Amino acid sequence: MIAGPRYFAALAARLRWDADTLDLTADAESWSALDPARRSRLTVLLAGFCIAESRVADELAPFEPAAKDPAMAAVFAAQRADERRHYRLFDRIAALMLGAPPGDPGSRRRFVRALVPPPLLDLFERRLPETASALSGGRAELVDAVALYHLILEGVVLSAGQHALLAELGDGALPGVRRGVELVERDERWHVGFGLRCMLARDPGSASVLTLLEEGQAAIGAWGPAVSAEIRSRVLAQHRRRLAAIGLIPEARAHATVGRSG
């Protein structure tokens, strides 16, 4: 079972935070002294999040009217506020640490884009906008858009990136960035939970759910070597487990899938 939209609306209000007040001064000062290989991995991850969060914030817009239920639409609006906050954080990081130019965000995005692996760009700059456009134009159902956005992009791809960032920063390096990623990760947990709620409300059917397992497997590699094999395995296991826990896939099938990929 998953809580209803009223619960998520209250949760979103309770967890709100300000991306402009996180102190990144020490992070900016220590960035250039990091080991080059570590800085390279962090660059890919932070740049990836900068682009991803800018896209998810924009492309969530058609989900609100598609929800029909005003309570669900309100939660999509709250989620969109979160995504804009996340983008603000990673835009600040890009300006302070990744060498992105000051001035307008568009220039910074173009700079940062060159640092992002092409498979990740494909997910967030082609697949997501195509799906959102199809939703807006009545050519896709909300459940299909939620499956991609909440379960694959947030539940698998961004989750893997968050785990990788937190692992890289576990020794106390870049404390402001680490705190920001912790807050982003905390938000994403309820986003994924709400996505599951949306899936249940629309009864997706077994064929599309099994596709979710395959899609997760395909998407997890979008970060390239910046995300370790151990983290990929852990995130995919969580993906399978959450689908099974809500009854979207039979537990026996989940176990069999885990066995094959373990």
Next chain:
Amino acid sequence: MAETQLWICELCGYVYDPAEGDPDGDVKAGMKFEDIPDDWTCPVCGANKDDFSQQDEASL
């Protein structure tokens, strides 16, 4: 009839219902939340048992 004690993950909204358990997490149907092993994690988001709180169904 005793009321079912529901427990909600405060991070993701997953609701543990003892009537269903969490078979994929090795928690059989019928197990009370208090009796679930301490190393069990939320099947949706991986949170710990400490992140759960009791809820009545009406508030969900």
